[in-house]
Structures are given as C-alpha cells and as structure tokens.
Amino acid sequence: MKVRRGAIPTFLGTAVTATGAALTAMEIVPLVAAGAVGFGLAHIVLGGIEMSRNKNNRTKRMN
Helix, strand or coil, X not given: CCCECCHHHHHXXXXXXXXXXXXXXXXXXXXXXXXXXXXXXXXHHHHHHHHHHCCCCECCCCC
C-alpha cells in the first residue's frame, strides 16, 4: 500500500485536534484540551508542508 509522505501526520493531527475539541466542549481540563488542539494543528501543518513539498514522492512499499 502506497501512502503519500506527510499523510500519516496529517491524519494523526486531525484525530488529535478532534479529540481536543471534544474535550473542550465537555469542559474537562481546559489546559489539556488546548494542548491537544495545538499539538494536532501542528501535525496538520507539518504534514501538509511535507505533502506539498513532495507531491510526486511516495513512500516505498513496506514488505
């Protein structure tokens, strides 16, 4: 299975951001929720940069 470079951090960042947003809505430890949202957004940005820099690069197939 071939996956574009940067796709995994982007998907991970999306999941972490959604989790942080859900924690914010439930008002559970606001500092932790804000940290999770920031951590997730950082992954989305860095994964997006990696995908845009390597448009034609794909990771090697793992055996």
